[in-house]
Amino acid sequence: MSEPSITIDSFELARSLQRITGEVAVARLQRLSDMLAQSDGKLRYQIDGVIEQEGSPAADLRVNGRLYLVCQRCNGSLEFDFDRTARFRFVANEEVLNSLPIEDDEVDAIVGSRAMNVYDWVEDEVILSLPLVPRHDECSAPVTNERSVVAAAAPNPFAVLAALRNDGDDSERRS
Template identity: 35%
Template sequence: MTSSSPVFSAQALDVRRLARAHGVMQGAVALADLPRWREDAPEWPQADAAAALQLDWQARAELRTPPGGAEQVWLRLTFTGQVPQICQRCLSVYLQPLAVDRWFRFVADEATAEAEDDDAEEDLLVWTPRFNLLELVEDELFLALPLVPMHDVCPQALPTEAVDADFHQAERPHPFAALAALKGRAGRPGPGQEDA
């Protein structure tokens, strides 16, 4: 009799079964295979390299029983990779390195998740018998992106100041300069009004 280890699918994962098997899954997902990412991602200039852009992920599930509590299913998700971003300083596309390491606890339903969310340090997920791990990877990818993506040092020098096309033309007189001149004369006596 031969025993075989259970086969798990990242797109239809029974997390409880993975935890009971003390299982660890790992793999890689191409950025092009993540539908929401593909929809919003900036174009990577090297088309052949764009196909190689991927996230290397690992998922480990475990069962924990807190003192006086019921058995809980936990999942640790880690992934690393580089994703194209547009630098907000120089507006060129660059590769942003990412590294994510997160723990999740599964709960029975949405009501439980809402009730426990404020007090929980970990993120809560609603348990489902066919959990899509790759959707979670994509969610965490978006959460890991910087709010303002920028190179550490932009590859091209940035212009230090904006130059107006009319900058070098002769300066026009200020429209209120004539009014200021009139006001200045108002305090002085006019011709024929000198003190006696």
């Protein structure tokens, strides 16, 4: 049986300085699971509502757990300990979001909601924070270039010409 989604009022969370903690099975997060070698384990999350100095509602989201990524070098399973904390400022709508300056790299702005899905928020943050090209420091499987393997197996087209040339040389010697 699938665990139910958890929804929060993001503005109330910030206003009342609430703390929410929990965990979610990695297998429950379908988009994330599709990117992994295996979807074992759980992710733990902690959300702390805050009001920023200028009065904006915000929250600190911390997510941690072990993920099994696909190594892009050998296609094997790669253990990855995930631990990320990020600050999110809640805005009322897309129009406000699009009008914000992009300069602030320390705080991400997102559209808040009276029914914000916590699991979707956690999943989005994990997906956006994964390494672009995960790979082992050292892979157990040898790295092969598929083209070189195919090229080595294919006959050299010039070998036929060399054989014809050699046959021609033999016939000249016989005459």
